[in-house]
Amino acid sequence: MxxxxxxxxxxxxxxxxxxxxxxxxxxxxxxxxxxxxxxxxxxxxxxxxxxxxxxxxxxxxxxxxxxxxxxxxxxxxxxxxxxxxxxxxxxxxxxxxxxxxxxxxxxxxxxxxxxxxxxxxxxxxxxxxxxxxxxxxxxxxxxxxxxxxxxxxxxxxxxxxxxxxxxxxxxxxxxxxxxxxxxxxxxxxxxxxxxxxxxxxxxxxxxxxxxxxxxxxxxxxxxxxxxxxxxxxLSPGCPVDGAAVRLCMAADVSGYSRRSTTAAEQVQRDLVALLSRVRRAAGVPDSDVAPQPQGDGQFTVLPVGIDEAVVISRLVRGLERHLRELNTGRAPADRLRLRVALHRGLVKAAANGWVGVAAVAVHRILDSPPLREALAARPAVDFVLGLPDVLFQDVIAHATQPPLPADFAPVTVDLPAKDFVEHGWLYVGPGAAG
Known part of the structure; x- marks a missing residue:
């Protein structure tokens, strides 16, 4: 996508x-x-x-x-x-x-x-x-x-x-x-x-x-x-914008609105701690990011110059490992289940958060029917991940460490109300350990 x-x-x-x-x-x-x-x-x-x-x-x-x-x-x-x-x-x-x-x-x-x-x-x-x-x-x-x-x-x-x-x-x-x-x-x-x-x-x-x-x-x-x-x-080329292209990550908790106030507070604590551990395990220290809280979700712009092949692989494996540890032994209604999306583009910090097309597009993917339906249809799954076609072609298609290309399925994000069509890829995380 x-x-x-x-x-x-x-x-x-x-x-x-x-x-x-x-x-x-x-x-x-x-x-x-x-x-x-x-x-x-x-x-x-x-x-x-x-x-x-x-x-x-x-x-x-x-x-x-x-x-x-x-x-x-x-x-x-x-x-x-x-x-x-x-x-x-x-x-x-x-x-x-x-x-x-x-x-x-x-x-x-x-x-x-x-x-x-x-x-x-x-x-x-x-x-x-x-x-x-x-x-x-x-x-x-x-x-x-x-x-x-x-x-x-x-x-x-x-x-x-x-x-x-x-x-x-x-x-x-x-x-x-x-x-x-x-x-x-x-x-x-x-x-x-x-x-x-x-x-x-x-x-x-x-x-x-x-x-x-x-x-x-x-x-x-x-x-x-x-x-x-x-x-x-062949011409010598044109000057390009010096702004850096950065990887964006967005996550959202499934079923958040159905929880009590006390349970929602716990979900927020779990989400913040989980995503911090996942990023650190991927080689991104907390000091290098400024996550934008969104109640039942979080948006983060990762640092310039990361090795996307390494970081994306570690992010996915970290989500699998830490969600499994967090959810083991919990009742189905208490499990933390996530929709996660990645995107890439020119973004910059503004007065009230990050701005840039990628910052909007990653949320289009995050809230899209393919991700929502994939998670709803698989109650045992801890998370689903969506990413744009360019990340799949540049990174996943050449991966030698999980997740591998065969682990993804092509999807189309079609949001007529937003005048938005996006080709991308869906990864479904493993099921609950029980």
């Missing part, structure tokens, strides 16, 4: 002429009309000029940093965009594919992001803030491309992109819903992290677009008449 804002189709601006690489036509494949012409009219498509920006090795996710140190390659972020034309009444796009082929066979896609959340962008209202060091560079780069960050936001009622071709010079994104329940949008934005040979100064290749159309009795596929060529010179 990363705080990806829900967007309507009409909220995404069309590509500006200044940002266009080429106009093209998608030609129906296969069947011909009786007169030998095309079975359907060509579909206009507009391809944006790729936006490339350098990413310093020190700002890469840890697993790519290690790879860069071993291979000596350089890393470049790449933003792609295309617009499909509106179809005749009664027809709709049921699938769209965008493919990139790099001319240099030594170059490859080190990472492909299905949306802004996977990249590390957190959206609230019209703001997009970075939730990773890598994302700070895309935010800086897109100052010259108004509207491109919005293209990366998830949109309610549309399929999420599936990526293909990681670690290859040919790669792409597929937007399709086999069940036919979601609408494929007409305006798209995609992000890749490219690994290039050392000393590379230009990136060249071709772009291809394909679609599938349905409506009434008509069902057909169409693709570009000719691949669109691109050849871009």
């Amino acid at each position: 990363t705080g990806v804002d829900a967007r309507r189709e009409d909220a995404v601006d069309e590509l500006r002429e200044a940002d266009l690489l080429a106009h093209g036509e998608l030609v129906p494949a296969g069947e011909r009309a009786p007169d030998g012409g095309l079975a359907a009219a060509p579909i206009p498509v507009r391809c944006g000029r790729p936006l490339l920006y350098p990413v310093p090795v020190g700002d890469l996710p840890v697993y790519l940093r290690r790879r860069a140190e071993a291979t000596g390659g350089s890393y470049v972020g790449a933003l792609f965009a295309f617009d499909l034309d509106a179809l005749p009444r009664g027809q709709r796009y049921t699938a769209a594919w965008f493919e990139v082929t790099l001319a240099d066979l030594r170059a490859l896609a080190a990472r492909l992001d299905g949306d802004g959340g996977a990249l590390g962008l957190t959206y609230l209202a019209d703001d997009a803030e970075p939730a990773s060091a890598t994302a700070t560079h895309v935010v800086a780069a897109t100052r010259t491309r108004p509207g491109w960050l919005r293209r990366l936001a998830s949109r309610a009622g549309t399929p999420r992109a599936h990526v293909f071709g990681i670690h290859r010079h040919e790669f792409g994104w597929a937007y399709e819903d086999p069940r036919g329940e979601l609408l494929v949008p007409r305006a798209h934005g995609m992000h890749a992290l490219l690994e290039l040979p050392a000393g590379t100064t230009r990136v060249a290749g071709t772009l291809d677009v394909r679609v599938r159309v349905a409506g009434g009795r008509e069902r057909y596929g169409a693709g570009l008449r000719e691949s669109v060529r691109f050849d871009e010179t």
Whole structure:
């Protein structure tokens, strides 16, 4: 889950002429009309000029940093965009594919992001803030491309992109819903992290677009008449905001409002002591944090510069161990059961607490139906944890210590009243010891 804002189709601006690489036509494949012409009219498509920006090795996710140190390659972020034309009444796009082929066979896609959340962008209202060091560079780069960050936001009622071709010079994104329940949008934005040979100064290749159309009795596929060529010179990059990206943690007690005043006081004492022990066991001393009390919950911003792979693993294992110890021997109604969420982003202390998109997004996850339902459906479980897709991709997907990737299940946080859609991951803690 990363705080990806829900967007309507009409909220995404069309590509500006200044940002266009080429106009093209998608030609129906296969069947011909009786007169030998095309079975359907060509579909206009507009391809944006790729936006490339350098990413310093020190700002890469840890697993790519290690790879860069071993291979000596350089890393470049790449933003792609295309617009499909509106179809005749009664027809709709049921699938769209965008493919990139790099001319240099030594170059490859080190990472492909299905949306802004996977990249590390957190959206609230019209703001997009970075939730990773890598994302700070895309935010800086897109100052010259108004509207491109919005293209990366998830949109309610549309399929999420599936990526293909990681670690290859040919790669792409597929937007399709086999069940036919979601609408494929007409305006798209995609992000890749490219690994290039050392000393590379230009990136060249071709772009291809394909679609599938349905409506009434008509069902057909169409693709570009000719691949669109691109050849871009690498720029030195733009200055980035010097603010640090920090990990945020929020916790909330289940069933707090049903307890008596005396019991609620005990719950608060237990919660504060528990979370302090958990953080210390993860290597975060009390002197490095300033937890924000919330009665039945707590919000904490962790220090700058922590090793997230180590800290997150220890936090989860600490929650398991200390909740088990606390709840052993307690009656079911007296157990401390928690919803916990993690997020990452630019936050800063203000007059009455922390401010920043990540500080809001972590509470969206914490209070979301997937976490509430998971805990309610498993009375023996001590806690559930939700985190955004960017943390899963950057940290959990490469974990060698529990929790491991297989321990998580994908979820979507869809909060229409908050205009918020977020793809993320759910971890269910172990059951009570008895």
